Amino acid sequence: MADPATIIAVIGTAASIFGGIKANKQAKKQRALLSQQNVLLKEQEKTKRRAGFMEMLNEKRKAQRQSYILRAKVQAQDAGGAGVAESGQLGSIGSMSSQFAQRLGGLQTQNQMQADMSQRNQQIGDIGTGISQSQSRQQGWQQFSTMGSNVAGNAEQYGNLFKSPSITSTTNPNSGRFNQMNSSGTGRGYNANSVQMWR
Numbered sequence: 001m002a003d004p005a006t007i008i009a010v011i012g013t014a015a016s017i018f019g020g021i022k023a024n025k026q027a028k029k030q031r032a033l034l035s036q037q038n039v040l041l042k043e044q045e046k047t048k049r050r051a052g053f054m055e056m057l058n059e060k061r062k063a064q065r066q067s068y069i070l071r072a073k074v075q076a077q078d079a080g081g082a083g084v085a086e087s088g089q090l091g092s093i094g095s096m097s098s099q100f101a102q103r104l105g106g107l108q109t110q111n112q113m114q115a116d117m118s119q120r121n122q123q124i125g126d127i128g129t130g131i132s133q134s135q136s137r138q139q140g141w142q143q144f145s146t147m148g149s150n151v152a153g154n155a156e157q158y159g160n161l162f163k164s165p166s167i168t169s170t171t172n173p174n175s176g177r178f179n180q181m182n183s184s185g186t187g188r189g190y191n192a193n194s195v196q197m198w199r
Contacts, residue, residue: 005159012152019145026138030131037127044120051113058110 151158 003159004162005155008158009152009155012148012150012155015148016145016152017148019141019143019148023138023141023145026134026141030134030138033127033131033134037124037131040120040124040127044117044124047113047117047120051110051117054110054113
């Protein structure tokens with residue numbers, strides 16, 4: 001029969017190796033998730049800058065539209081004839097129509113960017129949750145590996161728990177009686193054929 005200490009050492013070592021492999025696997029998973037998260041964060045920052053630029057263009061177009069409206073009113077008031085006023089107003093209306101089309105296109109682009117940013121934020125959050133869960137699992141496997149290593153290191157001590165105590169018999173040649181010795185070396189006489197001493 002195999003020595004209990006040897007069996008315990010083998011089991012502890014195997015548990016330590018297995019836990020280490022699992023912990024390394026979680027660490028690798030975390031690196032992959034962090035890489036994905038960094039890519040999304042860079043894309044998010046790029047989209048934010050573009051959205052800010054689009055907002056600036058929209059504000060500029062809004063100011064230009066207000067300028068066209070004001071100029072049309074001034075031309076209408078200062079014109080000496082209806083034809084000149086109508087010409088100025090028509091020119092302003094044409095410019096406003098062009099600005100409106102540009103702003104509409106800009107708003108559609110902004111809306112799409114907002115939708116993309118919202119979806120990307122969700123993905124970034126999900127990846128963050130996955131990283132936290134993986135870190136927790138990695139810590140658990142590391143503890144399991146450490147426990148296995150400790151068991152293997154103390155295999156002899158644990159193995160002694162499974163060993164049965166040995167028994168020896170002694171005979172007192174002087175009295176013809178047999179003594180059962182305790183740990184202190186003292187004994188009590190018995191009329192028996194053998195004496196048991198536990199050690």
